[in-house]
Amino acid sequence: MASEEALYQKRIPIFPRSVKGRYRSLKYLILFTAYSVYFLLPWIPWSRPDGPSQTILFDLVDRRFYLFNLTVYAQDIFWLAGFLIVAAFLLFFVTGIAGRVFCGYFCFQTLWTDVYQLIERLVQGERNARMKLAAAPWGANKFIRMGLTWLLWLLVAFWTGFSFTLYWSHAPELLQQFFTGHAPFPAYATTLFLTATTFVMAGLAREQVCTYMCPYARFQSAMFDQDTLIVAYDEQRGERGCGRAKPKKGLLQQQERIDTDTGDCIDCGYCVQVCPVGIDIRNGMQYQCISCALCIDACNTIMSSIKYPTGLIRYTSENALQGGRTNWLKFKNIGYAVAILVVIGLLVWSISHRTVLEMTVRQVRQPLYVMLSDGSIQNRYTIKVNNKQSKAVTYTLTVRELPGAHWEVRPSDKISLGPSESASYEVRVWLKPGPEFEDDKDFEFVLQQEGTTKPLLSKEVDFYIPHSMR
Amino acid sequence: MSSEKSKQSVQTTGHSWDGDLQEFNNPLPTWWLWGFYATVVFALIYWVLYPAWPIGTSFTKGIGNQIEYTTKEGKVVKTHWNTRAVYEKQMEVAREEQAVYLAKLKDASFQDILNDPQKRGFALSFAKVLFADNCAACHQAGGAGIVGKYPNLADDSWLWGGSFQQIETTIREGRHGNMPSFAGRLTPAQFDDVSEYVLSLSGQSIDAAKAMRGNKLFHGEAGCFACHTAAGTGNVLMGSANLTDHIWTIAQIHPGMTHDQKQQAIINVVTHGVSRTMPTWKHRLSDMQIKMLAFYVHELGGGK
Numbered sequence: 166m167a168s169e170e171a172l173y174q175k176r177i178p179i180f181p182r183s184v185k186g187r188y189r190s191l192k193y194l195i196l197f198t199a200y201s202v203y204f205l206l207p208w209i210p211w212s213r214p215d216g217p218s219q220t221i222l223f224d225l226v227d228r229r230f231y232l233f234n235l236t237v238y239a240q241d242i243f244w245l246a247g248f249l250i251v252a253a254f255l256l257f258f259v260t261g262i263a264g265r266v267f268c269g270y271f272c273f274q275t276l277w278t279d280v281y282q283l284i285e286r287l288v289q290g291e292r293n294a295r296m297k298l299a300a301a302p303w304g305a306n307k308f309i310r311m312g313l314t315w316l317l318w319l320l321v322a323f324w325t326g327f328s329f330t331l332y333w334s335h336a337p338e339l340l341q342q343f344f345t346g347h348a349p350f351p352a353y354a355t356t357l358f359l360t361a362t363t364f365v366m367a368g369l370a371r372e373q374v375c376t377y378m379c380p381y382a383r384f385q386s387a388m389f390d391q392d393t394l395i396v397a398y399d400e401q402r403g404e405r406g407c408g409r410a411k412p413k414k415g416l417l418q419q420q421e422r423i424d425t426d427t428g429d430c431i432d433c434g435y436c437v438q439v440c441p442v443g444i445d446i447r448n449g450m451q452y453q454c455i456s457c458a459l460c461i462d463a464c465n466t467i468m469s470s471i472k473y474p475t476g477l478i479r480y481t482s483e484n485a486l487q488g489g490r491t492n493w494l495k496f497k498n499i500g501y502a503v504a505i506l507v508v509i510g511l512l513v514w515s516i517s518h519r520t521v522l523e524m525t526v527r528q529v530r531q532p533l534y535v536m537l538s539d540g541s542i543q544n545r546y547t548i549k550v551n552n553k554q555s556k557a558v559t560y561t562l563t564v565r566e567l568p569g570a571h572w573e574v575r576p577s578d579k580i581s582l583g584p585s586e587s588a589s590y591e592v593r594v595w596l597k598p599g600p601e602f603e604d605d606k607d608f609e610f611v612l613q614q615e616g617t618t619k620p621l622l623s624k625e626v627d628f629y630i631p632h633s634m635r
Numbered sequence: 636m637s638s639e640k641s642k643q644s645v646q647t648t649g650h651s652w653d654g655d656l657q658e659f660n661n662p663l664p665t666w667w668l669w670g671f672y673a674t675v676v677f678a679l680i681y682w683v684l685y686p687a688w689p690i691g692t693s694f695t696k697g698i699g700n701q702i703e704y705t706t707k708e709g710k711v712v713k714t715h716w717n718t719r720a721v722y723e724k725q726m727e728v729a730r731e732e733q734a735v736y737l738a739k740l741k742d743a744s745f746q747d748i749l750n751d752p753q754k755r756g757f758a759l760s761f762a763k764v765l766f767a768d769n770c771a772a773c774h775q776a777g778g779a780g781i782v783g784k785y786p787n788l789a790d791d792s793w794l795w796g797g798s799f800q801q802i803e804t805t806i807r808e809g810r811h812g813n814m815p816s817f818a819g820r821l822t823p824a825q826f827d828d829v830s831e832y833v834l835s836l837s838g839q840s841i842d843a844a845k846a847m848r849g850n851k852l853f854h855g856e857a858g859c860f861a862c863h864t865a866a867g868t869g870n871v872l873m874g875s876a877n878l879t880d881h882i883w884t885i886a887q888i889h890p891g892m893t894h895d896q897k898q899q900a901i902i903n904v905v906t907h908g909v910s911r912t913m914p915t916w917k918h919r920l921s922d923m924q925i926k927m928l929a930f931y932v933h934e935l936g937g938g939k
Contacts, residue, residue: 531777
């Protein structure tokens with residue numbers, strides 16, 4: 166094995182210390198909200214006439230997605246594109262203004278890593294205790310504590326994977342099937358896969374996911390500019406002329422530090438200890454930084470305790486750090502905002518104007534036409550009518566703009582469909598050929614509300630007459 | 636990084652020959668090696684669980700992989716895992732799913748199936764496969780047939796009757812269609828006259844005198860009326876063709892032909908006669924399959 170020179174840097178384990186503060190509280194609030202939504206949503210019943218009672222259900226078998234009162238069919242899948250475009254532009258927009266907000270507050274890697282670290286702290290103790298335990302030889306204590314940690318991680322990972330699976334099937338039924346061994350194979354496979362990835366990503370890989378794997382982490386940095394809010398260390402104040410210094414006699418009060426041109430940073434290292442990606446924010450902006458803002462909480466805690474003004478590490482822009490003003494009203498940001506609004510508008514328009522009734526017409530091609538005993542030509546058509554409404558409907562199907570034609574709809578020209586039901590019909594159309602038919606005849610199939618002549622939906626098709634009979 | 640690398644000496648195996656001849660050591664990438672080990676482990680587990688090693692005329696069957704299935708004939712088979720058994724098992728499950736519908740259709744009347752979209756849909760898709768497997772070789776996809784050889788099932792003319800019952804009987808028992816050859820029994824002029832009369836039945840005559848002579852032959856000396864009936868409309872009891880409509884099942888007549896060509900096509904049929912056989916299917920298809928096929932064929936042409 167090549168031992169002299171490793172291609173990859175060995176991971177240095179990170180043992181983040183806990184911290185309290187404004188941003189930590191905000192992050193816990195977001196974590197709580199996100200977990201409540203993710204874990205509870207599939208369990209909330211939502212009655213609908215055309216599907217299972219569940220708020221959000223992606224029914225792959227019937228190719229229907231139920232989102233509250235909206236039923237999305239496979240053919241509406243382009244809404245997903247619209248949704249993803251909005252998500253992407255929103256990411257660009259927010260990143261341009263406030264940096265990696267998604268990474269620091271909303272990304273599931275961050276959320277789940279937070280929970281895993283909570284478990285770690287609960288079982289193994291604070292940073293120092295964890296470091297000691299990691300360095301200690303394997304014994305009963307280490308075995309129990311590590312084992313318990315991993316067990317709890319595994320439980321969270323499993324429930325994460327299982328909850329994801331619940332979105333694809335009726336939750337109460339799946340729960341029962343799952344634990345009696347009767348669930349479909351994909352349910353087990355999906356749960357197992359997500360259990361494994363959750364455990365590995367949030368438990369073992371952690372910051373390496375952001376540093377090495379995640380493409381968003383890298384391309385978000387490309388959206389930064391001088392006016393983007395970043396978590397930054399105020400170097401002018403922290404270092405001044407003579408650099409940072411530990412508090413000792415003569416350097417205790419801030420005024421003493423200003424007088425001796427010494428920085429306000431007391432080099433306590435708290436900001437480094439709390440960092441989940443293991444960097445020192447005082448070295449400036451780094452690509453590993455996920456903008457979690459925990460170092461701000463850490464520094465503010467220390468600054469308050471020694472009665473210095475807070476904000477030595479704070480959200481600010483490069484322009485502001487250099488004494489300028491942060492300018493958010495710029496073409497890039499406005500452009501993104503407009504793009505988001507336009508796509509949201511299109512999406513809302515498309516959803517509110519979705520077709521609730523569909524009809525497809527396919528001409529039977531084997532045989533394309535049949536000569537009948539009275540000399541007329543028969544063409545056959547297969548018509549599929551899809552009722553996407555959540556109520557039962559009755560329509561009549563007729564033929565329009567084909568003079569001299571007779572037709573018959575099988576099984577009946579009365580189209581009765583239940584909620585979200587579709588059915589196929591066969592129509593035979595008969596026409597006596599003559600010299601007036603120089604070309605194929607175009608005509609229409611029309612769907613009408615029963616008892617009226619108002620067309621709801623029409624489809625134009627060809628009537629085929631062989632050339633020898635024209 | 637790269638300059639740092641070039642300064643490093645290349646790793647060797649440590650062997651040397653002839654004083655200074657050394658061998659480079661280029662180990663496999665770690666991930667590749669572990670991937671390889673993983674496949675070895677996979678193979679070992681696979682050998683235990685699935686059929687793997689030949690032993691004489693037999694082989695290792697694998698453990699804990701019993702499959703039990705019931706064949707189409709109702710025989711229960713217990714065997715070790717193999718793709719054939721997996722297939723049989725899947726077919727068994729499919730049969731069970733079909734059975735639910737077949738039970739509903741078993742006692743349903745044809746009219747019942749016709750009026751119920753669910754039953755109708757199942758019957759059509761069930762019989763579509765049967766038709767493709769058993770019927771389409773002669774009657775062609777979609778039942779279009781071949782003029783002169785196999786009747787068109789998609790039109791509204793039925794040699795042996797187009798009711799559900801008649802179609803079912805045709806499939807179950809088979810049919811034999813026969814028209815004698817008139818070669819040597821009629822003179823060329825008489826052939827000409829008869830063919831003119833046959834064309835006149837569907838309103839395509841151009842020589843009334845000829846057709847009149849043909850009419851006499853048809854209803855007299857030649858005896859055509861015996862099968863085709865006096866009106867020329869055919870008889871479903873013997874499968875004789877209706878000569879008064881626009882459909883030609885034996886004579887190769889197309890709308891674009893000249894009058895002479897049409898006449899010649901009819902003379903060919905009358906000269907050589909017809910002998911066609913539709914085989915009986917009762918030994919090869921179940922009652923249920925025949926019933927579904929009858930419905931399907933009825934729906935191809937709309938039936939009678």
